[in-house]
Amino acid sequence: MRRMLVIGIGAGDPDQVTLQAVKTLNEVDVFFVIGKGEVKEDLVRLRREICERHIEGRDYRIVDVEDPERDRTAPDYPEAVEAWREARSRRVEQSMLDELGDAGTGAILVWGDPALYDGTIVLLDRIRARGAVEFEYEVIPGVSSVAALAARHRVPLNRVGGAIQLTTGRRLAAGFPAESDDVVVMLDSDCAFRHLDSDGLDIDIYWGAYVGTPDEILISGPLAEVGAEIEAARAVARRRKGWIMDTYLLKRR
């Protein structure tokens, strides 16, 4: 039976892979690298480095799967997204059929933890449901970008007995959550914290970009004081590298 592995490789620091991930990397015949449209050469290079560093005495191949073009002009946006996901899953499916023998082991490497704001599990479920290629799959958990961020700031996510909300930039822009004083924001391409009334809310922010890599930037403090500094640092870093991976934690006092 074909086998697929979804392997969490940590948030950026190559030493943040687990021993389980290293063992699993050494069982892989084919690594599928699914393109993000806009090429993130650095991220592809980091993945290759992880393979080179941790795989010993085993032949493996790295296969690129190009993402389909996304039709951003389509009037019905959810339908366009669904069509794009379907097309993408067919490309991965075809690649599995072409590249993986009947008993081969394939893998998809995921930054951070595969359960957190990543589409790979849903992608494989979709391919399995279609039934055109039979395979088993396993998920290897990883150190999440959230854990990496909190560790560098040496700050716990929760307060004693409290709840934590993990949310997106888009949702945060609509207001600070009511049910939690500790909020982790992912997928924020536009500094959604700008929309919060930070003076009124008395919020501390713990922000980090490229956490665990040589480019790491960490900024923390009262949002009202450091918000603008984070916006500026983010814009500069993004321009310089061409892409940014960042996350932040907001704590209401």
Add this chain to the structure above:
Amino acid sequence: MRRMLVIGIGAGDPDQVTLQAVKTLNEVDVFFVIGKGEVKEDLVRLRREICERHIEGRDYRIVDVEDPERDRTAPDYPEAVEAWREARSRRVEQSMLDELGDAGTGAILVWGDPALYDGTIVLLDRIRARGAVEFEYEVIPGVSSVAALAARHRVPLNRVGGAIQLTTGRRLAAGFPAESDDVVVMLDSDCAFRHLDSDGLDIDIYWGAYVGTPDEILISGPLAEVGAEIEAARAVARRRKGWIMDTYLLKRR
């Protein structure tokens, strides 16, 4: 300068430690094991195994720090908890002074990730604030019990663009969160999901105990159908081993 390390060692599977954690374990002179009152021999044994397995050619010591008795009869509960925390931090402080030389490196090993429902960071901040023992400290992130649970069930925590709430059993007992359809429940000693109107809410549960260890139990399905099975399995396992480490994810359909 004295140095302390807070090291996340994963959720139970000894292969779920990161390479960074292994490197860091090999810099430690003294491991402080802070007792939980009720002795969790198995957990102490697992920590010792992790040290024995991953530390090579280095002398290290393991020092037990007994937890103070907690006065559960005190009328002012928050004050009693504060007094207990203060007493506990003084014991750790004293142990650091006694056991760690001026330039020694100590460590506290934490199950899962140190930022998630663990008190070690706050404990060290408290000791540093008092100023009786000077030290630097670092946090090494780990694979959280939440990531380990989701991986074994092969289920993402969030839906596309959705929020996730991490909360406690006590809070869940007061009702299903309004701001998120995906809820992770920690620190639940009493199956708080029993209090939810599961028929009305149409919830799936993904439960796991001792995840990643040979005792692992996984149960999932519609809460209305498997809730009682989880309660029973949990009671049996807890009786047999004397303790239980479990977590679950609730997904509203």
